[in-house]
Amino acid sequence: MLTPDHASDIRLFNSAFELLKEWMDIEEADDFQPLGNAAVYKTSVVLWLMLFQRLNPNTSLKGAVEHFFTNAPRGKNTNKRLRDGTLSQRSSSYSDSRKRLTLEVVDWFQNRLSNSIIESTPPSFNDQRVFLLDGTTLPGAPSPALRKAFPPASNQHGPGVWPVILLVTAHELSSGAALPPEIGAMYGEKAIAETRLAEPLIARLPERSIVMADAGFGIYSVALTAKNNGHNFVLRLTKQRFNAHKKKATLLDSTATSRTYDFVWTPSDKERATNPSIPTDSTLRVKLYELKIGEEWLFLVTDLTASPKAFKDFYFQRNHIEIDIRNIKVVFDTESLTSKSVEMFRKELGMAMVAYNLTSQLRRQAAYVANCTPRELSFTGVWTVYRHHLQSRQAKDATQWKAQFEIALQRASLQMLTKRPGRSYPREAYTRRSKTTHFQKRKTKDKPSESSETTPK
DSSP: OOOSSSSSHHHHHHHHHHHHHHHOOOTTOOOOOOOOTTTSSOOOHHHHHHHHHHHHHHHHHHHHHHHHHHSSSTTTOOOOOHTTTTTSOOOOHHHHHHHHHHHHHHHHHHHHHHHHHHHSSOSTTTBBBBEEEEEEEEEEEOOOHHHHHSSSOOTTTTSSSSSSEEEEEETTTTTBBBEEEOESSSSSSBOOOOOHHHHHHHHOOOTTTTEEEOOOGSHHHHHHHHHHOEEEEEEEHHHHHHHHHHHTTTEEEEEEEEEEEEEEEEOOOOHHHOOOOOTTOOOOOEEEEEEEEEEEEEEEEESSSOHHHHHHHHHHHHGHHHHHHHHHITTGGGOOOOSSSSHHHHHHHHHHHHHHHHHHHHHHHHHHHTTTTGGOOOOOHHHHHHHIIIISOOOHHHHHHHHHHHHHHHHHHHHOOOTTOOOOOOOOOOOOOOOOOOOOOOOOOOOOOOSSSSOOO
């Protein structure tokens, strides 16, 4: 049991409990999309079961129905089929309810959760919030609808089987909360670059945010989009692009491990051609930073002012988003979503983002109990605690819910990652095997005719 030593610890525990309880209280969804008092699978129930499936990726529709029948609270206002134990074991009604659930409700749920979490944490850099942007891909089920919306990759042998869906995500640095991502086609006639996909995502960020992204986003149009939406930016540059800018920049400061330049950034002819919305007289006054990290150099462009060391330490935290994306893809198994329609894929992905946010926030609260940073606790371990202690059982009242949360918080605080000092795993590139025989079909031998058979002597 939790035994705080100080009054501040008690207040934090109570605050964490109330926040998590508020985030899990999704009955407001019934007002957002009412389905009638007689409905078994009301909007809140469907959201709860879809979230349960994302937290337990191997659970089928029928398994979710059985979970609902076993754990749903029984009261005088409960549906009669639940009270009498006559709810059908078939999953067709739940499946139809998932289809009726609107994207607006799922988006509302995602935004309500992520915004509440973000607002509960302090800003990361001075008085501004930092959002880490990155792109990734997900395979989809090979249904006609998904293949049309997100065409598969192709080569000289023709198109592949699996739709390829491009995602751009934004994670708030202080809380770790993820905003609803933007998705688009990676290939085909409607293919969209991740830098263009990032534009509506940047427009959704809270005011006066800082956009931090890797070299894939280190171009003028991304910086201009951030600036036009009232944000600042810290973008990594490729060495080639940095050297091209450096020729036109003014050196401000130079040491053995850093160099700082003043630069008036203008878009290239190629960027103007691909982004006709950029004004002809558009310029950005920025600083270029050349920072040495070990034997490598880091190249940044930003409209903020800070010391080279501050930017080096600041940008190092960008690596967190790669681990967060891996957790979304692997832990919640979003690489194996079986949705056959574009709308259902968006719903499933949205609930995976909700599951990720809830798990990451339990980890953040458990880290306080363990007196460590959230990333010193295993995400998979905290996820296991969450689904067994908070999601798998429905509490009958606030007292029971608080007891369950207290146990979960203690169990989550024990999920420490093993510390292995001195270990380093730099990125390595492995060559692909030859594809010369990859698409060839196995040839079957012709059945020998009687006349061609050799008569044994």
